[in-house]
Amino acid sequence: MTIAADDRRLNNMPRTEQTAVERRDRMFGWLIASPSLGLLFLVILFPVFWALYTSVHDYTLIAPNFDTFNGIDNYTKALGDPEFRHTLWLTAFFVAAVVLLEFALGFLVALMLNSVERFKAIYYAILLCPLLMNPVIVGLIWRMFLHPSLGIVNYLLSLVGIDPVNWLGSTKVALWTIVMVDIWHQVSFMIVLLLAGLSALPREPYEAARVDGASALRSFWHITLPLMLPVIAVTLLIRLIFAVKTYDLVYIMTRGGPGVATDLVSYFIYRTAFVGLNIGEASAMSAILLAVIMGLTVWLHRYMRSLT
Amino acid sequence: MASISLSNIHKFYPNGYAAVRDVSLDIKDGEFMILLGPSGCGKSTTLRMIAGLETISKGDLHIGGARMNDIDPADRDVAIVFQNYALYPHMTVIDNLSFGLRLRGVGRSIIDQRVANIADMLGIGELLSRKPAQLSGGQRQRVALGRALVREPKAFLLDEPLSNLDAKLRSAMRTELIKLHRTLGTTIVHVTHDQVEAMTMGERICIMKDGVIVQVGAPMEVYRNPVNTFVAGFLASPPMNLLRGRLSAQSLSLDGTVLALPPALGQAFADHAERDVIAGMRPEDFHLKADAAASTVPVEVHAVTTEVLGPEVILVATVSGEQGAEIHIRCPRDFRAKPGEIVIFHYDVSQLQLFDPETTYALKRPVQI
Ligand SMILES: Nc1ncnc2c1ncn2[C@@H]1O[C@H](COP(=O)(O)OP(=O)(O)OP(=O)(O)O)[C@@H](O)[C@H]1O
Ligand SMILES: [Mg+2]
Numbered sequence: 020m021t022i023a024a025d026d027r028r029l030n031n032m033p034r035t036e037q038t039a040v041e042r043r044d045r046m047f048g049w050l051i052a053s054p055s056l057g058l059l060f061l062v063i064l065f066p067v068f069w070a071l072y073t074s075v076h077d078y079t080l081i082a083p084n085f086d087t088f089n090g091i092d093n094y095t096k097a098l099g100d101p102e103f104r105h106t107l108w109l110t111a112f113f114v115a116a117v118v119l120l121e122f123a124l125g126f127l128v129a130l131m132l133n134s135v136e137r138f139k140a141i142y143y144a145i146l147l148c149p150l151l152m153n154p155v156i157v158g159l160i161w162r163m164f165l166h167p168s169l170g171i172v173n174y175l176l177s178l179v180g181i182d183p184v185n186w187l188g189s190t191k192v193a194l195w196t197i198v199m200v201d202i203w204h205q206v207s208f209m210i211v212l213l214l215a216g217l218s219a220l221p222r223e224p225y226e227a228a229r230v231d232g233a234s235a236l237r238s239f240w241h242i243t244l245p246l247m248l249p250v251i252a253v254t255l256l257i258r259l260i261f262a263v264k265t266y267d268l269v270y271i272m273t274r275g276g277p278g279v280a281t282d283l284v285s286y287f288i289y290r291t292a293f294v295g296l297n298i299g300e301a302s303a304m305s306a307i308l309l310a311v312i313m314g315l316t317v318w319l320h321r322y323m324r325s326l327t
Numbered sequence: 328m329a330s331i332s333l334s335n336i337h338k339f340y341p342n343g344y345a346a347v348r349d350v351s352l353d354i355k356d357g358e359f360m361i362l363l364g365p366s367g368c369g370k371s372t373t374l375r376m377i378a379g380l381e382t383i384s385k386g387d388l389h390i391g392g393a394r395m396n397d398i399d400p401a402d403r404d405v406a407i408v409f410q411n412y413a414l415y416p417h418m419t420v421i422d423n424l425s426f427g428l429r430l431r432g433v434g435r436s437i438i439d440q441r442v443a444n445i446a447d448m449l450g451i452g453e454l455l456s457r458k459p460a461q462l463s464g465g466q467r468q469r470v471a472l473g474r475a476l477v478r479e480p481k482a483f484l485l486d487e488p489l490s491n492l493d494a495k496l497r498s499a500m501r502t503e504l505i506k507l508h509r510t511l512g513t514t515i516v517h518v519t520h521d522q523v524e525a526m527t528m529g530e531r532i533c534i535m536k537d538g539v540i541v542q543v544g545a546p547m548e549v550y551r552n553p554v555n556t557f558v559a560g561f562l563a564s565p566p567m568n569l570l571r572g573r574l575s576a577q578s579l580s581l582d583g584t585v586l587a588l589p590p591a592l593g594q595a596f597a598d599h600a601e602r603d604v605i606a607g608m609r610p611e612d613f614h615l616k617a618d619a620a621a622s623t624v625p626v627e628v629h630a631v632t633t634e635v636l637g638p639e640v641i642l643v644a645t646v647s648g649e650q651g652a653e654i655h656i657r658c659p660r661d662f663r664a665k666p667g668e669i670v671i672f673h674y675d676v677s678q679l680q681l682f683d684p685e686t687t688y689a690l691k692r693p694v695q696i
Contacts, residue, residue: 223413226380231427231478232401241426245417 067309074302081296093303103304105279106287107311113194113283114262117201118255124202125209125254130239132210133217146207154204158271161200162187165272187273190280197268197281204268205261209254216250217243245326252323256316263312284308329391329404329481329514330356331377336386338372338538346372348538350386354516359508361529361546362518365561369538370518371410374484377516378407391481406475410486410518412467414459420470421446421455427478445473448503450496464491472500476507482514489524497521501528522564526550534558552680556687559607559680565641565655567607567680574604574681581606583647588676589622596681599690607680607689610641610657613672623673628654630664644670 037045074094077087097103132142149157164172165186173183186196220243228238244251266285269275275282275290288308292301331354338347347369354360362370375381377388379400388395395403406427415423421442428438446452449469459467468491475483488504489497505528508515519525525532526546533543534557542554553559559567572581577593579586588596617623628644631653640658645651649667656672664670681690 221416223409223411224415227407227409227413227415227474228426229380229400230378230405230407231474232430233426234401237430242415242417 070302070305073299074306076299078299078302079296080293080298083298089299093300094307097300097304097307102279102282103284103287106282106284109194109279109282110263110265110284113198113265114259116198117205117262117265118258120198121202121206121209121258122251122255125206126213126251128206128210129213129217132214143211146210148207149204150207150211152204154267155271157200157204158268161203162272165196188277190277193273193277193280197265197272200268200272201262201265205258209258212254212257213247213250216247216254220246248323248326252319255323256319259315259319260312263308330354330358330389331482331514331516332387332389333373333377334387334389336373336376336388337384338369338376338381339384346538347376350535350538350540352533352540352543354514356391357512357514359505359515359517359528359530361525361532362516362535363520363525363532363561364535364541366520368535370535371486372538373535374407374486374516374518377482378405378484379403380407404480405482405484406478406480407484408471408475408486408488410490412459412471414467414470414474416459419456419458420451420462423459423470424455424473424477427474441477441479442473445477448476448507449473449500465493465496468492469500479511480513482516485515485517487518487520490520498523504528522562525562532562534561552689553607554689556605556607556682559682563609565610565657567609568654569682570606570608570646570652570654571684572604572606574599574602576600579604579606579679579681581646582651584626584651586624586626586674586676586679588679592622592676592679596690599681603684604690605682605684605687607682608654608674609678610655612675612678613656613658614675615658615662615672617673618675621675622677623675626672626674628656628670628672630666630668630670632666633658633662633664635660642670 072085075088075090076085077089077092078085132139135142164170167173167183167185167188170186172186177183184192187193224242224246225238228242233241264285265283266289269281269283269286270289273281275286284304285308288301288304291304292298295301331352333350333352336347336350337345339345350369350373352360362373364370372381376383377390379395379398383396390403390405415426418426424442424445425438428441442455443452446455449472451466451469451473454462454466454470459470462470468488472485472488475485475488485504489500492500501524504515504517517524517528519528529546531543532546532549534541534549536557542549542558544552549558550562553562553567556569560569570581572579574596576597577588577590579588613626614621614623617625626646628642628646629649629651631643631645634641634643637660639660640662642656642658642662642664643653644656644664645653682688683690
């Protein structure tokens with residue numbers, strides 16, 4: 020075992036200086052990346068810092084200036100506002116519902132499609148259709164479909180003897196209606212990503228498992244799931260972040276109503292800023308939301324890492 | 328433990344390619360069977376059909392007397408070592424080894440003990456907590472072998488399980504497998520390219536070519552009596568020299584060189600006198616000294632080059648002048664010859680094999696002279 024010992028000693032040696040080649044490669048990397056980095060800075064980092072700066076000032080559209088610094092006032096006010104807290108909880112519920120339902124449904128469909136041999140391209144094309152639509156259009160279409168008296172959905176339900184449902188006007192139903200439309204719109208995203216992951220899985224371990232005596236269910240549990248974890252993690256993360264930002268559907272279909280039944284946080288922040296004209300407080304809310312999303316992302320990433 | 332019987336088995340892949348054609352083979356309970364053949368001849372396909380990973384297009388497979396064509400791989404109770412290892416990439420070595428046992432509900436303590444034994448035998452005890460990606464090719468191969476061995480199934484199907492090991496480890500593993508077979512007595516089907524493995528490990532060798540079985544027999548039997556020029560040219564290294572020639576009543580002429588045949592041999596081949604033949608001469612049947620008892624005849628060759636292997640020297644030489652056909656001759660380790668040098672060998676004609684140049688099959692020959 021002298022060779023192994025040598026290896027260990029080598030690994031423990033202090034990191035050597037960068038060679039000239041490494042340094043040149045690094046410089047070249049920065050050079051190539053700099054235009055897009057600059058653009059990113061301009062369109063992402065700058066607005067973020069501007070919003071953070073605004074969030075500690077009394078900045079309204081009536082008095083749009085940075086004259087009054089008010090520290091964390093905007094933050095305490097936002098967090099103390101029961102309506103803001105309500106939208107946070109509502110958004111958490113909405114996000115959990117769409118992400119979990121879309122994941123379950125998406126994984127199921129992806130697994131089925133993965134074992135399909137023929138016409139795969141056609142299924143793909145059909146699946147991609149909703150994804151290609153603008154959310155505003157999705158909202159408009161569904162608003163028409165779901166119209167209490169003129170919509171096709173209630174008409175179809177009446178054919179099988181179900182009473183008309185007030186899809187968007189009932190406080191009990193409206194949020195679930197948004198969830199349903201979001202699933203219709205976004206589930207293909209899950210399917211496509213998960214399907215790509217599934218079709219990239221190696222075939223051999225499954226053969227080994229069959230000979231080792233694993234049923235289809237156990238192969239799924241012991242091989243597919245663990246091997247898919249990285250893909251699942253990324254898919255969930257992306258969906259989660261996008262779901263938190265949901266705004267268009269609410270704007271088009273319910274305007275946060277009835278009452279505050281569908282008042283998701285993005286829509287509420289928009290209202291605070293451009294209806295309530297209070298940019299400072301809206302910026303504070305955005306900062307809080309950003310912190311929550313970042314926290315969630317880090318946690319999910321860590322958690323998924325710990326599983327693999 | 329179980330016998331494995333293949334009757335008229337065919338495999339047509341979905342693209343229509345007939346990878347295995349009309350293969351019939353009876354592997355006895357507890358037998359160590361070698362599958363030998365050039366790349367692409369259908370060895371892996373045959374093995375995978377026995378394991379149940381490929382459907383059998385035609386024919387019947389019986390394991391332990393029961394028809395297995397439509398039985399799930401899990402219920403055949405065989406273990407396979409895949410040519411490409413097929414380890415579970417996300418599991419540690421120890422989980423790879425124990426997965427099959429855990430699936431079958433074997434108790435924790437028994438699993439631990441068996442895994443420890445196998446890991447010890449294969450020398451992978453220090454790798455147990457690593458993932459396959461952190462192993463070298465040879466280490467992966469040993470884990471793949473271990474995963475099969477630890478199961479203690481009715482039969483082992485080994486697809487080139489030693490191909491990626493260095494010479495020393497390979498020879499050690501060879502011995503281990505032979506010992507294991509002796510103690511467990513499990514039926515083993517072992518696919519290999521390796522001449523030494525083929526000759527030393529198996530009780531019988533099955534030689535395949537282009538999806539069909541060419542010859543089945545005990546190693547020495549196949550070695551001594553290859554049924555055709557393919558087997559003659561495939562088995563052993565260097566293989567049998569195959570030279571075109573003409574047979575007459577008492578002699579064999581090889582493009583100018585005439586070998587006198589002893590009367591007994593001439594008699595045996597009398598039916599084939601006065602016809603073209605392919606003469607098969609093993610490299611080890613050429614001797615430097617005449618041996619009266621072994622009915623040797625002198626052969627003059629022109630040295631081309633020598634390959635010094637250590638324990639022996641392989642002489643590449645031509646018969647019948649410098650433009651003649653090339654042959655390989657196994658010589659003692661201190662033999663030396665310069666290129667172009669003429670050397671006289673004494674060929675033991677009692678070992679001569681004759682083949683029909685048209686069919687490539689062996690001409691009838693007395694077994695003992
Ligand atoms: N899925 C497949 N579809 C079509 N043809 C195949 C398929 N798998 C293998 N073949 C063909 O079947 C033949 C036998 O393949 P097989 O893997 O059994 O060869 P082998 O004897 O194991 O070769 P090697 O020694 O190189 O491993 C080959 O010609 C191969 O190209
Ligand atoms: Mg093979």
